[in-house]
Amino acid sequence: MERTAVALRAQDPISQAGVTSQLRTRPEITVTEWSETADPAPEVVVLVVDTVDEDVLRLLRHINRTSTARPVLVTTDIDEQKLVSAAECGVAGVIRRAEATPEHLVHVIGTVAKGAGHLPSDLVGRLLEEVGRLQGQVLGPRGLHFTGLAAREVDVLRLVAEGYDTADIAAKLSYSERTIKNVLHAVITRLQLRNRSHAVAYAMRQGLI
DSSP states (O other), X not given: OOOEEEEEEESSHHHHHHHHHHHHTOTTEEEOOSSTTOSSOOSEEEEEEEEOOHHHHHHHHHHHHHOOOEEXXXXXXXXXXXXXXXXXXXOOXXXXXXXXXXXXXXXXXXXXXXXXXXXXXXXXXXXXXXXXXXXXXXXXXXXXXXXXXXXXXXXXXXXXXXXXXXXXXXXXXXXXXXXXXXXXXXXXXXXXXXXXXXXXXXXXXXXXX
């Protein structure tokens, strides 16, 4: 059986000792240290906290910057806004402490180690509502999208997909040809795409055109 290397960080020594003792007995898990020289290097880091405050977010950002380990958050208190903040800091899995049985924790660790994510079921719908609110009230009025494309960029890519050349697009959108070229160059560079066709394919995959 392939084992997942897991490091553990808890805010109190009782939680640290308790969760460590539970994980050490599991054949799917190898408990390792949280350090740059740990051997094996952790694939997942489990953080046991009471709530998602600025200290926790700071630690998550540090993990994200200095390690390839994917964080799993075991927390007493979390709502959709705290979940969005945690996701922005790289959290891949969230479990409520009341639901953190050894079996469930090991299952989530395995899910996250494979590159997937996990959220409590009741938070999924609320997170989608929060994302919709942010898009509608915050990003949309500024011409922005969660996809990383602004409204003008989407308009340009839609016309590229329809076969129009730079001059035609400039005429249709009342911009200069230089502006159209700059828009396309900015999209390709920012999203690390190869060319115009790749940019169009990206927009299509995102459901924008």
